[in-house]
Amino acid sequence: xxxxxxxxxxxxxxxxxxxxxxxxxxxxxxxxxxxxxxxxxxxxxxxxxxxxxxxxxxxxxxxxxxxxxxxxxxxxxxxxxx
Amino acid sequence: xxxxxxxxxxxxxxxxxxxxxxxxxxxxxxxxxxxxxxxxxxxxxxxxxxxxxxxxxxxxxxxxxxxxxxxxxxxxxxxxxxxxxxxxxxxxxxxxxxxxxxxxxxxxxxxxxxxxxxxxxxxxxxxxxxxxxxxxxxxxxxxxxxxxxxxxxxxxxxxxxxxxxxxxxxxxxxxxxxxxxxxxxxxxxxxxxxxxxxxxxxxxxxxxxxxxxxxxxxxxxxxxxxxxxxxxxxxxxxxxxxxxxxxxxxxxxxxxxxxxxxxxxxxxxxxxxxxxxxxxxxxxxxxxxxxxxxxxxxxxxxxxxxxxxxxxxxxxxxxxxxxxxxxxxxxxxxxxxxxxxxxxxxxxxxxxxxxxxxxxxxxxxxxxxxxxxxxxxxxxxxxxxxxxxxxxxxxxxxxxxxxxxxxxxxxxxxxxxxxxxxxxxxxxxxxxxxxxxxxxxxxxxxxxxxxxxxxxxxxxxxxxxxxxxxxxxxxxxxxxxxxxxxxxxxxxxxxxxxxxxxxxxxxxxxxxxxxxxxxxxxxxxxxxxxxxxxxxxxxxxxxxxxxxxxxxxxxxxxxxxxxxxxxxxxxxxxxxxxxxxxxxxxxxxxxxxxxxxxxxxxxxxxxxxxxxxxxxxxxxxxxxxxxxxxxxxxxxxxxxxxxxxxxxxxxxxxxxxxxxxxxxxxxxxx
Numbered sequence: 001x002x003x004x005x006x007x008x009x010x011x012x013x014x015x016x017x018x019x020x021x022x023x024x025x026x027x028x029x030x031x032x033x034x035x036x037x038x039x040x041x042x043x044x045x046x047x048x049x050x051x052x053x054x055x056x057x058x059x060x061x062x063x064x065x066x067x068x069x070x071x072x073x074x075x076x077x078x079x080x081x082x
Numbered sequence: 083x084x085x086x087x088x089x090x091x092x093x094x095x096x097x098x099x100x101x102x103x104x105x106x107x108x109x110x111x112x113x114x115x116x117x118x119x120x121x122x123x124x125x126x127x128x129x130x131x132x133x134x135x136x137x138x139x140x141x142x143x144x145x146x147x148x149x150x151x152x153x154x155x156x157x158x159x160x161x162x163x164x165x166x167x168x169x170x171x172x173x174x175x176x177x178x179x180x181x182x183x184x185x186x187x188x189x190x191x192x193x194x195x196x197x198x199x200x201x202x203x204x205x206x207x208x209x210x211x212x213x214x215x216x217x218x219x220x221x222x223x224x225x226x227x228x229x230x231x232x233x234x235x236x237x238x239x240x241x242x243x244x245x246x247x248x249x250x251x252x253x254x255x256x257x258x259x260x261x262x263x264x265x266x267x268x269x270x271x272x273x274x275x276x277x278x279x280x281x282x283x284x285x286x287x288x289x290x291x292x293x294x295x296x297x298x299x300x301x302x303x304x305x306x307x308x309x310x311x312x313x314x315x316x317x318x319x320x321x322x323x324x325x326x327x328x329x330x331x332x333x334x335x336x337x338x339x340x341x342x343x344x345x346x347x348x349x350x351x352x353x354x355x356x357x358x359x360x361x362x363x364x365x366x367x368x369x370x371x372x373x374x375x376x377x378x379x380x381x382x383x384x385x386x387x388x389x390x391x392x393x394x395x396x397x398x399x400x401x402x403x404x405x406x407x408x409x410x411x412x413x414x415x416x417x418x419x420x421x422x423x424x425x426x427x428x429x430x431x432x433x434x435x436x437x438x439x440x441x442x443x444x445x446x447x448x449x450x451x452x453x454x455x456x457x458x459x460x461x462x463x464x465x466x467x468x469x470x471x472x473x474x475x476x477x478x479x480x481x482x483x484x485x486x487x488x489x490x491x492x493x494x495x496x497x498x499x500x501x502x503x504x505x506x507x508x509x510x511x512x513x514x515x516x517x518x519x520x521x522x523x524x525x526x527x528x529x530x531x532x533x534x535x536x537x538x539x540x541x542x543x544x545x546x547x548x549x550x551x552x553x554x555x556x557x558x559x560x561x562x563x564x565x566x567x568x569x570x571x572x573x574x575x576x577x578x579x580x581x582x583x584x585x586x587x588x589x590x591x592x593x594x595x596x597x598x599x600x601x602x603x604x605x606x607x608x609x610x611x612x613x614x615x616x617x618x619x620x621x622x623x624x625x626x627x628x629x630x631x632x633x634x635x636x637x638x639x640x641x642x643x644x645x646x647x648x649x650x651x652x653x654x655x656x657x658x659x660x661x662x663x664x665x666x667x668x669x670x671x672x673x674x675x676x677x678x679x680x681x682x683x684x685x686x687x688x689x690x691x692x693x694x695x696x697x698x699x700x701x702x703x704x705x706x707x708x709x710x711x712x713x714x715x716x717x718x719x720x721x722x723x724x725x726x727x728x729x730x731x732x733x734x735x736x737x738x739x740x741x742x743x744x745x746x747x748x749x750x751x752x
Binding site: 030044 | 490496499502504506526527530679681699
């Protein structure tokens with residue numbers, strides 16, 4: 001839950017500029033134009049800095065990064081592996 | 083090059099004020115600082131501000147025909163006027179000037195609106211037929227020269243620039259929500275629109291006729307593109323030879339002037355090719371002008387220097403420092419008269435200033451080559467995506483996208499995300515906008531900053547649908563590249579590249595640009611060149627490179643295309659620019675203009691200030707919001723109805739107090 005809220009706030013502040021009306025846990029960032037291709041880098045930088053992790057190249061795929069719930073799943077797995 | 087302005091009453095009531103015409107003409111002083119003239123009768127008023135280039139001594143306008151029943155004001159050049167004049171002389175016409183303007187007028191007298199198809203040039207004009215009481219307005223094929231009009235209080239008011247129309251105080255100045263929606267989708271307004279409500283643009287390749295109170299707007303030309311079965315069956319060698327000959331002729335007639343003609347030289351293929359044609363054939367001591375940037379990512383200095391030493395031209399360069407770009411941005415928006423999503427026009431404004439400081443007023447440029455010959459990445463991107471769409475799961479096919487955008491893909495971590503980004507709409511290859519949908523939808527994301535009020539005013543308006551309905555009947559028969567070329571020409575070329583980045587940036591410093599790549603004969607020829615020779619594989623402008631091979635160093639031919647861009651964040655959010663950016667983006671100014679949500683804009687600025695390199699979409703949002711605020715401030719909230727600069731008139735023809743057969747010239751400068 002904590003992951004979800006933190007990532008959600010980051011997305012709302014940095015990509016939606018405060019407007020959370022269209023964002024659900026299952027909204028696709030790419031399809032809905034919320035985070036574009038280069039915005040993914042900002043998202044990754046946020047995750048690496050906030051959770052002190054390194055997102056490996058092969059983890060940087062839409063299946064991990066394109067929705068709030070996929071990011072949460074990814075973080076849960078990543079941080080439990082540590 | 084010049085500025086034209088006028089008022090025509092729709093019926094016999096009312097009168098036209100000489101003072102208003104003088105003010106409208108004065109607002110165009112930057113377009114024509116050399117001379118000014120006015121024609122006025124009971125029905126019409128015409129104003130002209132002249133930049134003297136051909137016929138320096140006797141070309142003052144308005145110009146009339148032999149019996150003084152036709153009067154013309156004219157902004158532009160017709161390069162084939164020498165040949166046309168010869169024809170007219172043989173038919174018995176005589177001329178009192180040596181200008182191209184008088185040739186255009188007499189040709190109109192001979193052929194009517196059909197004369198437009200005979201003109202090879204760039205122009206916007208107004209012709210008043212005092213006998214028939216008819217006004218004729220026309221604009222060149224691709225829209226190199228601007229012309230706007232509005233209908234207010236029973237009068238048609240027109241001008242090269244909108245600020246001149248606004249000198250008529252009764253004309254309302256209001257931002258058009260529909261135009262805002264268009265700009266924040268297509269990067270510019272659709273043909274016919276301007277950012278201001280009820281101020282229309284006469285679209286390129288159109289004329290307007292006002293007769294007996296009725297206005298007719300008619301297209302006389304459209305960009306020539308043909309289905310495959312009408313393409314040339316010539317070898318690439320034959321094509322490239324013919325193209326070089328056509329370009330040589332296009333350059334030759336564009337050097338016709340009674341003043342020195344220079345050239346822009348960026349170090350890219352197009353301007354290098356044009357300059358090479360000039361130096362090798364017409365003027366071995368040509369003056370050239372180029373832009374330098376302080377950030378390496380934008381700068382083309384090495385290639386520019388290579389061309390300067392190769393051609394041994396007399397080269398000058400302007401350094402477009404980030405702070406400089408920021409500080410002149412408001413002045414640039416004053417000239418573009420519409421919101422921008424890029425700062426790229428600014429260095430061109432600085433460049434034309436350099437031209438003027440070097441006492442030149444005419445330059446040839448390489449604009450138009452990317453549209454005519456297939457140079458843009460968006461064309462290649464569409465080609466790759468069509469190929470990819472046939473096998474959507476193929477990694478090899480999707481990897482072709484990487485080669486198009488090496489500067490984005492330089493970070494291998496992004497590869498999968500970027501492929502997802504570009505795979506959007508792969509199942510829409512039959513959509514007429516397949517090539518452009520990703521760009522437009524991406525740009526549309528900026529609309530989230532629109533205020534609730536603006537969104538309500540836009541309502542259910544759908545720009546795609548409007549554009550779809552304006553496509554030519556043959557559009558479906560064209561191949562993918564031709565369709566993409568058409569969209570790029572109708573939208574980006576006419577309304578942005580030739581306007582905000584072309585005419586307006588040059589005329590802002592009283593400089594005329596001439597564009598050989600948009601020569602009608604060349605465009606007609608290229609319309610029948612098979613697309614595979616335009617982009618061979620993924621090699622853009624292949625056939626043009628082949629044409630230029632004998633003229634240019636191999637490294638210039640082979641260099642990867644360098645998209646011309648200018649810095650945004652470091653230009654607009656620095657301490658030099660911040661005085662006006664802070665003011666324009668303040669909560670109170672945003673609320674006053676009512677276009678954007680102040681809290682969202684505030685978050686955007688805060689975010690951009692935190693990072694060193696901002697995202698492209700954030701950059702575009704910043705430029706779009708700031709320039710819209712400047713348009714509002716300069717044209718709606720705080721428009722100066724009286725310019726500080728008063729103009730002196732060199733020619734006044736005032737027929738109000740006399741019968742129409744009598745002409746009074748109040749003043750004429752020798």
